[in-house]
Amino acid sequence: MWRNIASNALTFLVVLVFLMGGVLLWAQNEYAAEGPLDAPICLQVRSGSNFTRVSGDLEAQGAISSGTIFRLGAEYTDKTSQLKAGSFLVPEHASMTEIVDIVTRGGASTCGTEVVYRIGVNSAEVQVRELDPAAGRYEEVLEFDPAEAAPADYAGFRDDVGTRFRVALAEGVTSWQVVQELGQVDILEGEVAEIPAEGSLAPDSYEISKGDSRADLIDRMEDAQQVILEAAWQNRADDLPYDDPMQALTMASIVEKETGGAEERPLVASVFVNRLERGMRLQTDPTVIYGITNGQGVLGRGIRQSELRAETPYNTYVIPGLPPTPIANPGRASIEAALNPDESDYLYFVAKTLDPADGHNFATTLDEHNSNVAAYRRLEAERANQ
DSSP, X not given: OHHHHHHHHHHHHHHHHHHHHHHXXXXXXXXXXXXXXXXXXXXXXXXXXXXXXXXXXXXXXXXXXXXXXXXXXXXXXXXXXXXXXXXXXXOTTOOHHHHHHHXXXXXXXXXXXXXXXXXXXXXXXXXXXXXETTTTEEEEEEEEOTTSOOOHHHHHHHHOTTOEEEXXXXXXXXXXXXXXXXXXXXXXXXXXXXXXXXXXXXOSEEEEOTTOBHHHHHHHHHHXXXXXXXXXXXXXXXXXXXXXXHHHHHHHHHHHHHOOOGGGHHHHHHHHHHHHHTTOOOOOHHHHHHHHHTTSSOOOSOOOHHHHHSOOTTOTTTSSSOOSSOXXXXXXXXXXXXXXXXXXXXXXXXXXXXXXXXXXXXXXXXXXXXXXXXXXXXXXXXXXXX
């Protein structure tokens, strides 16, 4: 009898082992299999949350088939202690394996709310955007001038744990403008001891966090610009009229202020290089304006004839060669254009229309240039008479 009982028990254990193995294999396959989610979602993981809450949220949104398998898979892979707070984009049909990786790998949030502090040449703004997971693009929900009182809704977006923050620096802003506007960014701390050297800050988008130092952010901008300038200098064209990278940066800043069209920058750079090589004055208005404003804001009016005749270090109608420093912070495209300009015989250019986006007419002779200028003046007169 004991032999029969032992035999039956052994058989039961064997069956149980097989069943458990089958269940385990099924669970492993389910954990790695394509998920049931038909459209992307934004999963918010709050500070202090755990995998039980996250799995419940995922089940409620139809992203996983089993919260239990999701939690056991996270435990089995030793990731339960690595859960990160934030807002994370979960793509359609993401497996549980992929979702666990998304919420534990760290780094910036990948969806949800984003606050962008934009520093532009003519103005600054704070823009609050939210990602539409289905469309895969951000939708603007709030916008305001940082110099004015923030709307009541802003604090809620700013203080949400899943919100991301960026400072977006436009090409052509001055260092004074950057420091002034960073002072308006309410999540940053500390002061900037002095205005950075003109041209030394790289226009780009910079991820920031609450409590970051303004001075540290300036350092990041300077380091980025140095990398860009050094690479462009190493790959520069031959026989350019620059003694050092700083002169190239100065030229890049002039190119930046003269055209917003990326495709035109190498051609605009060629005009100024040709003028330098022929000993001609650059005669460019943006340098004159910088000499008037010192980069502290926008002139807001036309240049007076007396200002065009005044002998200042930045009046390229009067002085030969380049001004002593850059006149703005140029972007990568303008730096590369200054160091690899197009080959051309052009010595002049003027806007084609009253819309800067339409680009310029280029000329090799003064007569041709004067004809282009006359055409532009006629457009100005037509607008004035409307």
